[in-house]
Amino acid sequence: MSEDPLLREPRSDAGAADTRARWPGRRRKRGGSGEELMVPRAEFRSYYGRPVLKPPVWEWKVPAYLFTGGLAAGTSLLAAGADLTGRPSLRRAGRTGSLAALLASVYLLVADLGRPERFHHMLRVAKPTSPMSVGTWILTAFGPGMGVAAAAEVLPAGLRRRLPGKIVSAAARPAGLSSAVVAPAVASYTAVLLSQTAVPAWHEAHAELPFVFTGSAAASSGGFAMALVPVEEAGPARALAVFGAATELVASKVLERRLGLTAEAYTTGKAHRLRRWSERLTAAGLLGALAGHRSRAVSVAAGAALFAGSALQRFGVFEAGVESTKDPKYVVVPQRERANRS
Incomplete structure (x- = not known):
């Protein structure tokens, strides 16, 4: 019969030292001869080194869509303000630019779907708990008004004197204002859409992304108008660009x-x-907007810098999200930290 291990005599110091050498996780209790099992701190490893999450399958069309959506929203606000304050050049650039950006957004969104011909199914339901469903209906509410307002800008002079042209011209202001009301939601809902996914870099930044995206939209819209509108009418565009650029830079650092x-x-x-x-x-464009309000060349250069900086911001945020799904630590470590705090 084998010896009961609980009845064995205590080992010698040499035996205990040998045990500690072979089992570094064990140590002697203070004031006694027994031993206490000390479990070493575990190092996180995923199964076979594979990611916990699958990377997003989206292509470049998605960050481009994020950018054009913000541009459409910001330029529609500029157009509405210009219409109310008598700035025809700024109004025209804002309306036509907003419609062009909106059409690009719709194309990019539909083209990225696995089955583009099924896009109309998204309009068959309205689900308040789904950011994608809410965003679809926001774009649906935004688009028609901006289409009417932009159509009034491009109508030939002969058609404007006819009844259909007169109706479009009369409806342009209320249509543009209705789109401007929805514009802030168009500029920010994409940030909510990203932050409600399981992608760590997007989900963890849910408090900052709306400010980053809204500021980026304002900066690109202001820069777009600064580059196309004479300096004497571009005051509101410069103000929007300065506000947006400052918001984007600060929110990015906070993030x-x-x-x-x-x-x-x-x-x-x-x-x-x-x-x-x-x-x-964006910083260069901000300085140009502040210092070059009398120079057409500086306004164009600053506007182009703001436009490009905003686009790169969206692509950078997108790339950060994709990379965060490839390393399991971005998923597991924040979860453990939240569990320890609770």
Whole structure:
């Protein structure tokens, strides 16, 4: 019969030292000869080194859609303000630019679907708990009014004197104002759409992304108008550009400092390079908008910088989200931190 291990005599110090050498997780209790099992801190590993989440299958069309949607929203606001304050050049650039950006957004969104011909199914239901459904209906409410307002700008002079042209011209202002009311939601809902996914870099930044996207939309819209409108009418565009650029830069820095470990997805790799160039261009455009309000050349250069910086911001945020799904630590570590705090 085998010896009961509980009845064995205590080992010698040499035996205990040998045990500690072979089992570093064990140590002797203070004041006694027994041993206490000390479990070493576990290192996280995923199964076979594979990611916990699948990376998004979206292509470049999605970040481009995020950018054009914000541009459509901001330029519609500029157009509505210009219409009420008697700035025809700014109104025309805002309306036509907004419609062009909106059409590009719809194309990019539909083209990215696996079955583009099924896009109309999204209009068959309205689900308040789904950001995608809400966003679809926001675009549906925004689009027709902006289409009517932009049509009034491009109507030939002969058609404007006829009854259909007169009706379109009369409806342009209320149609443009109705779209401007919905514009803030168009500029920000894409941030909500991203932050409600399981992608760590987007989900963890749910408090900052709406400010980043809204500021980026304002900066690109103001820069777009600054580049196309004479300086004497571009005052509202410069003001919007300054506000948007400052908001975007501040919100981006807050995002990087608040996210902790997940911020690495924004501050390393391709996402870091895109966002750093975005910051440089946006800062340069901000300075140009502040200092070059009397120079047409400076306004064009500043507007182009703001436009490009806003686009790079969206692509940088997109790349950060994709990279954060490839490393399991961005998923597991924040979950453990939340569990320890609860």
